[in-house]
Amino acid sequence: MLFHENFNLSRHNTLGLDIRARYFCDAGNQQDLSEALAFARDRELEILVLGGGSNVVFSGDFEGLVLCVNFQGVQFDDQKVLVGAGVNWHWLVRHSLQKELYGLENLSLIPGLAGASPVQNIGAYGQELDRVFVALAATDLHTGEELTFTKSDCRFGYRHSIFKDELKGQVAITQITLQLSTEYTPILEYGELVSELERREIEIPKAVDTSDAVIAIRKRKLPDPDVVGNVGSFYKNPELSSQTLTSLRQRCPNVPSRKTEKGLHKVPAAWLIEQAGLKGEAVGGALVSTQHALVLVNQGNASSQDVMALATRIEHQVQSKFDILLEVEPVLY
Numbered sequence: 301m302l303f304h305e306n307f308n309l310s311r312h313n314t315l316g317l318d319i320r321a322r323y324f325c326d327a328g329n330q331q332d333l334s335e336a337l338a339f340a341r342d343r344e345l346e347i348l349v350l351g352g353g354s355n356v357v358f359s360g361d362f363e364g365l366v367l368c369v370n371f372q373g374v375q376f377d378d379q380k381v382l383v384g385a386g387v388n389w390h391w392l393v394r395h396s397l398q399k400e401l402y403g404l405e406n407l408s409l410i411p412g413l414a415g416a417s418p419v420q421n422i423g424a425y426g427q428e429l430d431r432v433f434v435a436l437a438a439t440d441l442h443t444g445e446e447l448t449f450t451k452s453d454c455r456f457g458y459r460h461s462i463f464k465d466e467l468k469g470q471v472a473i474t475q476i477t478l479q480l481s482t483e484y485t486p487i488l489e490y491g492e493l494v495s496e497l498e499r500r501e502i503e504i505p506k507a508v509d510t511s512d513a514v515i516a517i518r519k520r521k522l523p524d525p526d527v528v529g530n531v532g533s534f535y536k537n538p539e540l541s542s543q544t545l546t547s548l549r550q551r552c553p554n555v556p557s558r559k560t561e562k563g564l565h566k567v568p569a570a571w572l573i574e575q576a577g578l579k580g581e582a583v584g585g586a587l588v589s590t591q592h593a594l595v596l597v598n599q600g601n602a603s604s605q606d607v608m609a610l611a612t613r614i615e616h617q618v619q620s621k622f623d624i625l626l627e628v629e630p631v632l633y
């Protein structure tokens with residue numbers, strides 16, 4: 301197995317930051333993973349597990365071992381599917397559609413690998429991963445022990461799980477198991493998705509129609525990370541209590557909101573950023589996208605410091621205008 305030294309990570313983080321890892325390796329199976337853990341243990345290196353790098357922001361070079369978990373393989377077992385952590389997420393969505401197994405359509409075109417999908421319980425257009433999630437296999441980065449996590453062990457929440465919290469940096473997820481269905485139940489809670497289907501004159505969508513519509517909306521709305529560096533939404537949408545929303549509405553009557561299952565009110569962070577006058581705001585090479593205010597883009601030469609300074613400016617201005625503290629969605633290193 302190859303351990304690269306002083307490895308450039310600019311092609312391994314979709315924000316395209318020009319940073320380096322002291323060591324980098326790609327683990328395709330359990331044997332590779334054991335070797336990587338031994339390598340890090342012998343040199344007392346911190347390990348950072350990486351998938352496609354579409355939800356990480358580096359504050360500088362990483363002085364440890366960046367370990368890419370690249371286990372391949374997709375096994376269908378009736379309506380269950382067991383997926384290697386290194387499988388491309390969007391490929392999985394389309395592959396399961398071809399197999400006439402449904403449940404992933406609304407999560408089409410989310411960048412990254414399957415192994416990272418439970419980390420923030422990926423979600424889009426009214427669906428989150430936990431709706432279909434069964435279990436995952438992982439390896440403890442310190443002991444090498446192979447572990448299984450059930451759905452409740454993962455403590456999923458809105459763009460959250462135990463892996464972003466107390467188990468951050470503790471395990472490498474190697475395989476996920478999802479429960480799909482041969483029957484398609486549309487999730488059409490988002491007006492934008494309904495409008496796109498109407499525009500396509502589709503009254504009763506098949507799963508593939510929903511997937512196609514989601515892809516079209518995403519392509520229109522979000523900057524393509526292959527063209528301009530970004531990590532998608534930079535902030536979570538704040539979830540406010542009824543009382544906080546009422547007091548906010550007294551100052552800003554037009555604030556949009558959507559009620560969550562927990563009875564909270566989700567306010568679009570993009571709206572707050574835009575209303576704070578920050579769309580198009582830049583620090584060095586980092587810019588608040590003019591296409592979508594929730595996305596910070598690398599105009600080509602952004603440094604980690606530019607991105608973090610822009611983020612700090614956004615957080616301060618949103619807090620002083622709305623008294624709301626924005627929470628960063630990607631994982632910061």
Ligand SMILES: Cc1cc2nc3c(=O)[nH]c(=O)nc-3n(C[C@H](O)[C@H](O)[C@H](O)COP(=O)(O)OP(=O)(O)OC[C@H]3O[C@@H](n4cnc5c(N)ncnc54)[C@H](O)[C@@H]3O)c2cc1C
Nearest residue numbers: 351352353354355411412413415416422423473531532631
């Ligand atoms: C244009 C764009 C649009 C996006 N849209 C959405 C969206 O709609 N919904 C959404 O939820 N997200 C979205 N994202 C964020 C991102 O695509 C997802 O969070 C995705 O799951 C990250 O996958 P990744 O493989 O790139 O993970 P990485 O960025 O490599 O890693 C993310 C985190 O997971 C950890 N991790 C990764 N792999 C493993 C593993 N095998 N074991 C243990 N830990 C691991 C990393 O250590 C890191 O903390 C978007 C990103 C972009 C660039």
